Amino acid sequence: MIITVTLNAALDITYGMTSVAMGDTNRVARVLERPGGKGLNVARVLHTLGEPVLACGLLGGGTGEAVRAQLTLAGIDAAFTPIEGESRRTVVLAEPDRTTLLNEPGPRVTADEWQSFLADFHRLTATAGVVVLSGSLPPGVPVNAYETLAVACRRAGAGVILDADGEPLRHGLAGRPDIVKPNAGELFRLGLPAEAVRRAGATAVVVSRGRDGLLAHTPHGSWTATPPAITGNPTGAGDALVAALACGLAHDWSWPDRLRHGAALSAAAVRAEVAGAFEPATYRALLPQIRLQPL
Amino acid sequence: MIITVTLNAALDITYGMTSVAMGDTNRVARVLERPGGKGLNVARVLHTLGEPVLACGLLGGGTGEAVRAQLTLAGIDAAFTPIEGESRRTVVLAEPDRTTLLNEPGPRVTADEWQSFLADFHRLTATAGVVVLSGSLPPGVPVNAYETLAVACRRAGAGVILDADGEPLRHGLAGRPDIVKPNAGELFRLGLPAEAVRRAGATAVVVSRGRDGLLAHTPHGSWTATPPAITGNPTGAGDALVAALACGLAHDWSWPDRLRHGAALSAAAVRAEVAGAFEPATYRALLPQIRLQPL
Numbered sequence: 001m002i003i004t005v006t007l008n009a010a011l012d013i014t015y016g017m018t019s020v021a022m023g024d025t026n027r028v029a030r031v032l033e034r035p036g037g038k039g040l041n042v043a044r045v046l047h048t049l050g051e052p053v054l055a056c057g058l059l060g061g062g063t064g065e066a067v068r069a070q071l072t073l074a075g076i077d078a079a080f081t082p083i084e085g086e087s088r089r090t091v092v093l094a095e096p097d098r099t100t101l102l103n104e105p106g107p108r109v110t111a112d113e114w115q116s117f118l119a120d121f122h123r124l125t126a127t128a129g130v131v132v133l134s135g136s137l138p139p140g141v142p143v144n145a146y147e148t149l150a151v152a153c154r155r156a157g158a159g160v161i162l163d164a165d166g167e168p169l170r171h172g173l174a175g176r177p178d179i180v181k182p183n184a185g186e187l188f189r190l191g192l193p194a195e196a197v198r199r200a201g202a203t204a205v206v207v208s209r210g211r212d213g214l215l216a217h218t219p220h221g222s223w224t225a226t227p228p229a230i231t232g233n234p235t236g237a238g239d240a241l242v243a244a245l246a247c248g249l250a251h252d253w254s255w256p257d258r259l260r261h262g263a264a265l266s267a268a269a270v271r272a273e274v275a276g277a278f279e280p281a282t283y284r285a286l287l288p289q290i291r292l293q294p295l
Numbered sequence: 296m297i298i299t300v301t302l303n304a305a306l307d308i309t310y311g312m313t314s315v316a317m318g319d320t321n322r323v324a325r326v327l328e329r330p331g332g333k334g335l336n337v338a339r340v341l342h343t344l345g346e347p348v349l350a351c352g353l354l355g356g357g358t359g360e361a362v363r364a365q366l367t368l369a370g371i372d373a374a375f376t377p378i379e380g381e382s383r384r385t386v387v388l389a390e391p392d393r394t395t396l397l398n399e400p401g402p403r404v405t406a407d408e409w410q411s412f413l414a415d416f417h418r419l420t421a422t423a424g425v426v427v428l429s430g431s432l433p434p435g436v437p438v439n440a441y442e443t444l445a446v447a448c449r450r451a452g453a454g455v456i457l458d459a460d461g462e463p464l465r466h467g468l469a470g471r472p473d474i475v476k477p478n479a480g481e482l483f484r485l486g487l488p489a490e491a492v493r494r495a496g497a498t499a500v501v502v503s504r505g506r507d508g509l510l511a512h513t514p515h516g517s518w519t520a521t522p523p524a525i526t527g528n529p530t531g532a533g534d535a536l537v538a539a540l541a542c543g544l545a546h547d548w549s550w551p552d553r554l555r556h557g558a559a560l561s562a563a564a565v566r567a568e569v570a571g572a573f574e575p576a577t578y579r580a581l582l583p584q585i586r587l588q589p590l
Contacts, residue, residue, distance in 0.1 A: 015397055020317070023393035031399050062357050091386055098318035102310055102388070104326050
C-alpha cells in the first residue's frame, strides 16, 4: 500500500477558455473540477496504474467537502484529518497556448489539528509500504513537518519519497528520505548540486528537468533518462514521476526501470490536459522511447 | 418591501493580487468571498441603505450553500428556491489598475425547478411593493422568464424594475416593467434608441453610461444626470443605480430625486472595492454634486 500525504490539499478549478481578455469580462466556456495538491495528483496517477493507494492529509470547509466528494467519485481511498479552516482552491486558466495558475494561500492549521493529524498518520503508516510526502505546507504546520513524518515512516518500516520546495524540503532532508525529487528550480533554491542532496540526507535524488528529462544519483549509480520531444501542459508531470518512483520503491524495481517508467509516465502526463491524468496507451508507447545513459 | 430576483446567483471570489503573470504560477495574496449576481448586489446595497429587502432566486450545490451562508452573515433575508445543479462562481482578478472577470456559465435548471420557483415567487410577491429582476438567466430557464415574472408582479400590484441583457431583456419588455435600466452596451445590443424602449413596453428607461452619467426618459420628462469624475471599479455601479431606482419607486420619489440618488449611489459604488458595496459618507457627499439637466 502506498500512502500519499497532501497537507495543503486543494480543489483545482480549470477554466477552459479560447482566450482571456485581461481587464475585461470573460465567459468561461468549460469548468472542470478536480482534487488538487501534488499528493492528490500522485494518488490519482497511482490509482489509474491500478496500484493500491490511500490519500491522507488535511481538509476543511466547503472546499474540503468538494475535494472529498471528488475523491469518492474517482474511487480513490482517502483518510483526511478534518480542520476548521477552508481548504484552498487553485484556479487554472487553460487557454490553447498557455496555462495560468492562481493559487490561494491555504487555511491556517492549529497546533491541535496538527497533533490530531500526527496521531492519524502514525496509525495509517503501520500498514504502509511507501509514503509520499508532496507539496507545500499550509500556514501553522511546522516547517520541519516532513522531517517529523519521514522519521515516523522509517520507524514504521515504510519507504519515503519527498517532493517539496524551499525550507520544508531543506528540513525534510534531515528525516533521511529514500528518494528526494526536486525539479531544477527547487534544486537551485536549495543551493546544492544534485549529488550533494544525497550527502544532506537523501538516499537517492532524482531531478526533473522538463524536456531535458531526469538526472538521478542513487546508491547503485547515476543516470540521465531523456524522453522524446513532447508538447503539452507540464503541470503534474513531476507528480507522475513521483508516482512511478513510488511504484518502483514499493516493488523494488531496478533504478534503470524506475527512471524509464518515471520519464515515460511524466511525458505521458505532459500530453494530458489536466494534472494527475495520463493516457495508459501513451505511457506504454513512450516507455521504449526513453533514452537512459549512465553518467 | 423590495424583492430582488437573482436567477443566476453566484459566489463572487475576488483575488487581490499585485499583478497576474499570464502563462505562469501566481500566488493569490488575498481572497474575498461575496454573494454575487446582479440581484444580490442590489439586495446588499438596499440592505446597507436600511431598506427592507428580501432576496430570492435559484441556488444549488456547495456554491449555493456558500452563498446562503454569506447572506446570513450579511444579515440579508433570503428565500431561494433550491436546485440540483451547482450555482456558478465568478472569479474576479483585482490588480491595482485593472479588474478581470471570469464568469462560469451557471447550472442547468430543470422544468420542475422552474415551476417550483414560480410557485415560490407568486407567494412572495403577494407582499412586495417593488420587485427587481436582474441579470442573466441560467440554462434551462425560459428566455421569456422576465416577461412571465413582470406580468405576475403587475397582477400582484407590485412595481417592477428590469436590468437584463440580450434576449431576456427584449422578451422582458413585453411584461411592461415600470423601469428598464440598460447600460450603453445593452441598449446597443437591443438595437433601439433610448426613447423607443418606452414604446417597446417600459414605462420609463434609465440608461447608465459610465462616466457620462445617466440618461432617463420617463412619463414625467427626460433628463441627464452627471456625477463628478470618479475613478475606481465600475463593477456593481449599475446595481447600485438599480437599488436607488427601486427605493424611489417604492417611496414614490420624484424622477429628479431618483436620478440624483441613482447617479450618486452609482458613483459611490465605483469608489468601493467590491460590487454591492459603498460608503454611505461618499454617497452623501456626492449627492449635491450631481448635475441634473432636462432634455
